[in-house]
Amino acid sequence: MSYVDGFVIPVPKKNLAAYLRMARMGEKAWRKHGALDYKECIGDDLKTKWGTPFSKLLRLKPYETVIFSYIVFKSKAHRDRVNAIVMKEMEEMSGSKDMPFEMKRMSYGGFEVSVG
Numbered sequence: 271m272s273y274v275d276g277f278v279i280p281v282p283k284k285n286l287a288a289y290l291r292m293a294r295m296g297e298k299a300w301r302k303h304g305a306l307d308y309k310e311c312i313g314d315d316l317k318t319k320w321g322t323p324f325s326k327l328l329r330l331k332p333y334e335t336v337i338f339s340y341i342v343f344k345s346k347a348h349r350d351r352v353n354a355i356v357m358k359e360m361e362e363m364s365g366s367k368d369m370p371f372e373m374k375r376m377s378y379g380g381f382e383v384s385v386g
Contacts, residue, residue, distance in 0.1 A: 271345070271382060271383050271384070272306065272342055272343060272344060272345070272383045273342070273343045273344070273345050273346045273348065273349045273380060273381070273382060273383065274340050274341065274342050274343070274380070274381045274383060275340065275341045275343070275349060275353075275378070275379075275380050275381075276338075276339070276340045276378070276379055276380075276381055277337070277338070277339045277340065277376060277377065277378050278324065278327075278328065278336060278337070278338055278376070278377040279336070279337040279339070279371050279375070279376045279377075280328045280329075280330055280331075280334045280335075280336060280337075280371065280372070280375050280376075281334060281335055281336075281337050281370060281371045282331075282333055282334050282370070282371070283333055283334065283335055284333070285370035285371065286312070286335065286370075288370040289337065289370040289371060290310070292369075292370065293310040293337075293339070296308070296356075297310070299356045299359060299360070300341050300352065300356055303352045303355045303356055304343070304344075304348065304351075304352050305341050305342065305343060305352055306342040306343060306344065307340075307341070307342035308339075308340075308341050308342075309339060309340055309341075310337060310339045311337065311338045311339060312335060312336075312337060313335045313336035313337070313338070316330075316335075316336060324336045324338075328375065328377075337371075342383075346380065346382070349380065
């Protein structure tokens with residue numbers, strides 16, 4: 271079964287272009303090292319009539335939007351190998367470590383695929 275890393279990130283709308291530049295670099299790195307799929311999705315229909323909307327869950331501010339992203343791997347072991355390589359490459363890259371969002375507000379988890 272495949273394995274998925276999932277992320278939900280509140281991003282200030284003014285930083286969206288910077289976030290997407292960073293995300294495109296991330297996609298190249300993860301795919302280069304074997305990720306099967308990589309998606310970055312920008313919140314669009316966030317005023318749901320049922321469940322807990324992301325805006326409430328994240329305590330979204332009026333000037334923010336939600337990014338829902340995921341990376342698909344062959345297995346958890348494959349994810350661990352790929353992530354180790356990508357993280358090492360990112361640490362070796364020079365440049366600013368400023369993120370276009372607050373890292374402490376990002377939600378992340380690894381998931382076993384059970385349907386699909």
